[in-house]
Amino acid sequence: MISVHSGPQAAREHERLVQLVKWIEDNTRGLAFPTDDRTLLAIGCLDVAVEHQAAIALLTDASLHGSAFALLRSLAEAFVRGVWLHECATDKQLAEFKLGKFDKRFADLIDEYEVKIGTPSGVMSQFKATAWKALNGFTHTGFHQVSRRHSPGRLEGNYPDKEISDALGVAGALGLIAAGNLMAMSLQQGSMQPYYDKMQEYAQPSRA
Secondary structure (H helix, E strand, O other): OOOOOOOOHHHHHHHHHHHHHHHHHHOOOOOOOOHHHHHHHOOOOOHHHHHHHHHHHHHHOOOOOHHHHHHHHHHHHHHHHHHHHHHHOOOOHHHHHHHHOOOOHHHHHHHHHHHHHHOOHHHHHHHHHHHHHHHHHHOOOOHHHHHHOEEOOEOOOOOOOHHHHHHHHHHHHHHHEEEEEEEEOOOOOOOOHHHHHHHHHHOOOOOO
């Protein structure tokens, strides 16, 4: 059975996410990029992250919250792989990635990326420390996912309003950062100020 509809807090966060997805589409449409392997592999990952963000918005609109939650880990992995490939990977590692030989741990990707950009133990490290176990549970149908498939007297998704709202907020933030990296890598190299303004706006909590 599908999930029941979300509550007011999640509904507000969902509307913000829908608007953000449109903003990202409007501001990344038509971007052109360098054609070196490093850039092409990185933007491929980041574009997948942006697509997962949009998919989470669509799934939530259909009250398919379990599937939306399951995509959060994939969104995070796509983003982290993209920025790591662009900023940290050696030429040998890029070649191995193209051959499907990629076995670095998610934690190592985060550590190496954050050291490279000068923010060791930064936001992504904190995100992994607080959310990774739950994300694994939702993606791999562990207890976090299974325990939310029951309502009194019914078999259906039962996801608390705040949990849905928080998940949508995470999807929004990760997708927006991925989009910002795409804009920064593009050949247009225009002003990034609209992106910074959107980041500041989106960081404000949703209100009734």
